[in-house]
Amino acid sequence: MSSEPTVSPATLLAFLQDPASYPYSPDRIEIVQTHISYVALAPPYVYKVKKAVDLGFLDFSTPARRRHFCEEEVRVNRRLCPDLYLGVVAITQEADGLRFDGPGPPVTYAVKMCYLPDDGFLHRRLQQGTLSQDDLARVVDTLADFYRQTPRPEVAEWGRIERLRINTDENAEQTRAVVGDLIAPPAYEALRWYNDWFYTHRARLLNERRVGGHLVDGHGDLRLEHIHLTPERVCIYDAIEFNERFRFLDVAADMAFLAMDLDVHGRPDLARFVVRRLAERRRDPALYDLVDFYKCYRAYVRGKVEMMRSREDEVPPAEREASRDRARRYFRQALRYAVAGSQPLVLVVMGRTGSGKTTQARALADVLGWAHVSSDRIRKAQAGVPLHRRGSSEERARLYAAERTDATYAALTRIAVERAEQGQGTVLDATFGDRHRREALREALRARGVPWVFVELEAAPEARRARLQARETASDVVSDARLEDVDRLDARYDPPDALEDAVHLIARADAGVEATTRDILRAIIPLEPGRAATP
Template identity: 30%
Template sequence: MPVAHAARKLPARRRVRSRRLWRPSRVPRRTAHDMLERLRSPDIWPDKVRSVNVIETHLSWVFLTSRFAWKMKKPVRHTGSDLRALTARERDCRRELALNRRLAPNVYLAVLPLTLDRAGALAVNGSGRVIDWLVQMRRLPASRMLDRALAAHTVSREDLRAVSITLAAFYGARPRLAIDAAQYRRNLGDLIDANERDLCDPALQQDAAAVAALCDSQRDAMAQLRPCLERRVRDARIVEGHGDLRPEHVCLVKPIQIIDCLTLSKVLRTVDCADEIAYLAMECERLGARQAGRILLREWRQASGDRPEAALVHFYQSLRAAVRARLAALHLREKAYRGSPRWTERTCRYLQLARLHLKRCRRLLDARTGPLVSTQPDAEERALD
C-alpha cells in the first residue's frame, strides 16, 4: 500500500516542481512598498552609488543614481494605455526610448530588464526572471534645464538660438504625415471641446460661463483661420513632434537635448511645428521670461524659413494655455491636491494667458484685410511682440 501510494504521488510531485519553479511564491511575496524600498538599495544598480533617490509621478517611478535616471512604469491603466501587463510595460518603455532618442540621443540609452533570481535577489539586467523593465537615461545638469536657467537669468541669446536651430532641423527632418486639413481642424476642435468639458466641471471650481466664452471665441477664431490652417497642412507643416515642449524638458547643453516627449498618443504629437514653438514661447512667458519666448520665435523663424501668420501663433498659444489650464485644474479632483493653492493659481495663470493671446489673435484678425498672408515679415515680427 505505501509503495502504491508513492507510485501514484511521485509523478505529481515532479509536475508541481516543474510548474512552480519560477513562481513568485518561491520567493517572499512583497508589496509595492517593499519593492520600492528594495530598489533604494545601491547594490541593485550597475553604477556604484551610495544612495538612490526616488521620484514618483502619476505613471512611473524614477530612480536617481549618481550618473543615471532609471524609469519604471507603474502597472496601471489610464486614458489611452493599459500598462498592467509586463509585456505592455516593455512595449511602452521601448516606444519611449525610440521617440525620445529623436531629440535626446545622448540621454536615452537603453531599455533593460529588472530581474529576480530564485534567491529573491533583484538586479538590473541580471540573469533571473524578468519582473519589470527600466528605461536607462543619462542624468542632465539641473542648472542647465531651461526653466531653471530662466529663473537664474543664465540664459543667453546663443542658448535660445541653439534651441531654435535644433527644433528647426528636427521639424525639417520629419516625414510628411498623411493628414488632411479637415482632420487637423477636428483635432484642434477636440482639444477645445475637452477643455470646455473639464473646466466647466463644478468640481474644478472655475467660472463656467467665462470658460465657455473663451472656448466659443477660440472656435470662432479657428473658423476665421481656416484658410491659414489648410495652407499649413498643404505646406507639410504638420509633423509628429515632441508633444509637450516645455522649458523643463529643454537642456542647454551641447548639443541641445530635449527630453520627455509625449508618448501616450500619436494624435497629440501630431502638431503644427509653429504650434510647438509657440507653446514653448508661451511657457517662457508664464515663467516671467516673455522676451526669451520672443527670441525663440524669432530665431526659429530665421532658422527654418517658416513664417506662420502672427494671428495663428497667438491662436496656438491661447489654445495651449487652455490645455495646460485644464491639466492643472484636473489635479484638484484628486484628494491629495483638493484645494491646493499651487494648482488653483497655476490654472488661473494659464487661463489669463489663454485670454491674453486670444485677444491678440482677435485683434489681428479684426484688423486684417484680404487673405491672412503677410508680405511684410517685419510687421509679423511686431505683431508677435
C-alpha cells in the first residue's frame, strides 16, 4: 500500500484560491480547470498543477509522476517560449496546511510561469477583430524554423500507419460510451470508416512523409489560446509533455490543429492562410493532401477532451453542460472534415415523391450540423401559404405552376450559394426531377468553385405509397403531394442519368433513416468532394 502523501481536490483548490497561500500578494486569483490540470492565474505569476488522474494516455496518479511531468513541461516548452517557464515548485503538507516549497513532504507540484497579458493571446485578438495575416505569418514562420530539426528515428516511427492507428483507435474507444448522446451513431461509424479508408488509400503518401523528414518533435496542442504575441516576440506554449506520441507528428498534423481552431472560430480564410504559408515556407505541396485528415483528427480530439471535462464532478454543472455542447460541435466538425474537407459542400437530397427525401435530408443536416433547406417550405413561404395547410385543387394548381416552381428552385440555389460564400454547408431537399433545374444549380455552384453531391433516394413502390397514404392523416406534413398524385408526378420525373458518378449517388431508403444516413456518409467520403484544401 502506498505511503505517499495525498491531498484532496477540494483542499488543493481552496489552497490555490487563497491569496495568503502565495509568497507575494497577488491582486487577484482566477482558477481555470481543464480535464487534467488546475491553473491559478495570480499575476504576476501563474501556477499550473496537474490533477491526480490516470486516463490511459497520461498518468499523473502519483506525486513522483506529477513532478516528472512538470519538469518535462518546462523542458518541452522552453523550446518555443524560454522566458515564460520559471521552473517547478513543490506544494508541501505542513502542520497548518499546504504551502509552496515548504519543509514538509511534497503532496504535488506546480509549474511556475510568468503571467501573460490577456490582449496578446490569439483567441482574444480574434474575438476583438484584430488578428491579422501578419500576426499569423509571424507564428507560422516561427514554427517553420522550429520544424527544421535533425531527423530522429524514434520520432519518424510515429509516422507508421500502425502507430497512427493507435491514436485514432484510442479516440474511438474512449468516446464509445457517448455514442447516441454527444455523437450520433452514423457519425461515429462514418468517422471510424473514414480513418480506415484514409490509411488504406493514402498509405503511400503517409510512408513518403515518414521517410521524407516531415515528422518532428512538435507542439501537439497548437491552438489559438496557446499562442501569445507582443511586438518583440512570439510565444508558443503549453506543448504536450505527458505523452510523446501526441508530440511526435507530421508538421501537417501540428498545423492542422491551428487551422481547425481558426475554422471553428469562423475564420476559414485565416485557416487557409496558415496552411498555405507553412506549405510555401517548407516547399511542401503534399501538406494539402493531409491537412483535412488531420483537421478531422484534431476536431475529434477536442470533442473527446470536452466530453471528459463534462464528466468531472468537481466542474460546476453549468460548465459541464457547456462542455457537452462544445463536444457535440467538435464531433460534428470532425464529421464535416471527413465528408467535405475544408470546403462548404452542397448536398442535394433528391428523388421521386414519397421516397423519404425530407426525413433523410433532415437527418443528414442534423448529423452534419448544416442547414436543411426544403423546397416545400420555400414554395409555401413565397406564396404566403401556411406550411401545414393543403389547399383546394385550384389553389394547388396555382402553387405548383411552372413559374412558382422556377421561383422555388431559384431560391434554393440562391440560399445554397449564399451559405457557401459564408463557408457553410447546406442540405437541399427537393425532387430535382427536372434536368434544367439540376443544371442551373450546378452552374451556379461551379461558377463559385463550390462542390456538390446529388444523393438520389430510391424506395420500393409499396414503401412510397405507404408514406403518401400516411400523409392523409398527419398534421405536420408540409408537402401537398398525396397518393392520388404519384402517377402524374412520376411521369414528370426525369432521372439524373446524365450526372457524373463523382457527383451522383443512389441510396436506398428502405433500411431505415439511421442506416441510410451512415451509408450515404460512407459513400460520399471516397468522392472527396471538398478535397481542394489548396491555395
